Amino acid sequence: MASVIYSRIGKVNNKLKNILIYLSLPVQIVVVQIIAANPLLVEKFYTGLFYKKLSHFLRILFGDFSFPIGQILFYSLVTGLLIAIVKHIRKLILRQISFKEFGRSSLLGVFTFLSIFYFLFTGMWGLNYHRRPIEEIVQIKEEPVSKAELELLCRRLIQLTNASRQQLTQDQKHALRLPITHNQMLAQATAGFQRVAKVFPELAYAHYSVKAVYVPQVMSYFGVSGIYFPFTGEANVNMHPPAYLLPGTICHEMAHQIGFASEDEANFVSYLVCRLNPNPFFEYSGNYMALRYAMNRLRKINPRAYKKMQRYYSAGLKQDLVENRRYWESFQNPIEVFSEWFYDLFLKANDQKDGIKSYSKVVELLMGEFRKNNLNYPVKTFPGPKNKFLLLNQR
Known part of the structure; x- marks a missing residue:
């Protein structure tokens, strides 16, 4: 019983x-x-x-x-x-x-x-x-972007990207000079955060933990450049794509580490800390990333203006854009499509209504920054060692 x-x-x-x-x-x-x-x-x-x-x-x-x-x-x-x-x-x-x-x-x-x-x-x-939107933290206004304003932003970013690419041009064939190894790149990434944190303490980064993944080609097949693993606090980076993409990716994942979960906000933080990093390779990577997002937006809303703007690309920048496209095309496969669908669903489940398209919303943040300072960063505003590199940003 x-x-x-x-x-x-x-x-x-x-x-x-x-x-x-x-x-x-x-x-x-x-x-x-x-x-x-x-x-x-x-x-x-x-x-x-x-x-x-x-x-x-x-x-x-x-x-x-x-x-x-x-x-x-x-x-x-x-x-x-x-x-x-x-x-x-x-x-x-x-x-x-x-x-x-x-x-x-x-x-x-x-x-x-x-x-x-x-x-x-x-x-x-x-x-x-x-959390609180990043535009409140860095004191910008995120407002709708007009066609005319977008063209001005693209023109400014082309100017900055061409200038920073010229610093790294090695010879008459416009070959890219890589002044930094992968390990040095990972170690150097904190420098931009240190400088930006002097003005915006919320962007401070401490206790470095960024690592290159094993068998990075697997991530490339899934169309993934990096991933933040919150259960160990590590930023895992795919170091296989072209080198000039890596600083932007590294700083994007580091932005996730310090609590910027939204993809557009992580992109914006990455842009800021790359631009203000004393290493010119980071500067180029940040400009390159911002330019691609802005130009992709322009291509959608004004194809004619997009084609016109492309004429201002330097020969070195054109080479890098072609190399980048060929790299990712070499990894295109059905798995990548599923990966994008799944991640889009994941972002929407976390209240990112635009899903995977939220990456490109960094354009609104870039425009807010452009309206505020024309993407100029005077030395006196962001003090730090090796300030001579910051002077290049004011061209």
Whole structure:
């Protein structure tokens, strides 16, 4: 009799546990939406306090390891999930479980995984999507961009990109001089953050933890240049694409590390810290990245003006644009399309309504900066060592 009672109690407890698992995810989503309605509180108590301390701790804990722990954990997790799925399907094939039990346990497993992942991801980083907008931090106005203004921005960026490319031109064939190795590039990335943080403390970066991924070609097949792994605090960078793309990617992932979750905001931070980095290779990478986003926008709204602007590209810049296009075309495959669809869905699930298109919204932020200072950065405004490089930005 007692065993029957205990059995029934156990079944009731299992049902209650399953109900809690099913309810956990929607409850978490509702709580996050309530929190997201108060960006100033998120900025003060989450980004500026909890996340700042947590990310510092993770970067101190894992930053000294020479290998990308986050990448290894990610691949291990994917492998473990695939093994679990195969074993579960095998049980069904061998008729060790019924179709009803297979469906019930599968649904329960999916909800359990999503609930745990959502809780950890949101708590350890995801709430940064709801912090104070960066335009308030750097004191610019994000307003609609007119066609005329966009042309002026593109012309200015072409001027800056040509000038910074000229600093790196090696010979009459316009070959690119690479004055820095990959390891030096990773180590040099903090210099721009140090300079910008003197004016905007929210952009301060401490406890460096940026690593090159293993087998970077795999990431290129997925169309991915870098990824921030919030569970270890590491910025993982694909160092296989053309070198002039890398500083912009590195600083983009570092922007994620300091709490700028939105892709357009991470792009904007990357632009600022690249432009103000004392190494001219970073300056070129930042200008190149900003120019591509601005020109892509111009191509969509005014193709004639776009073609006209292309005439002002320097020979070296044209070479780099062709090289970049050929590189990514060599990795085009159906997997990349799925990867883009999945990431678009992921961004929209985190209240990034434009999904993967949010990367290009950096144009509005660049325009705000352009209206404020014409993309000039005087030495006296951003003091630091080797200021001679900053003078080049004022051409």
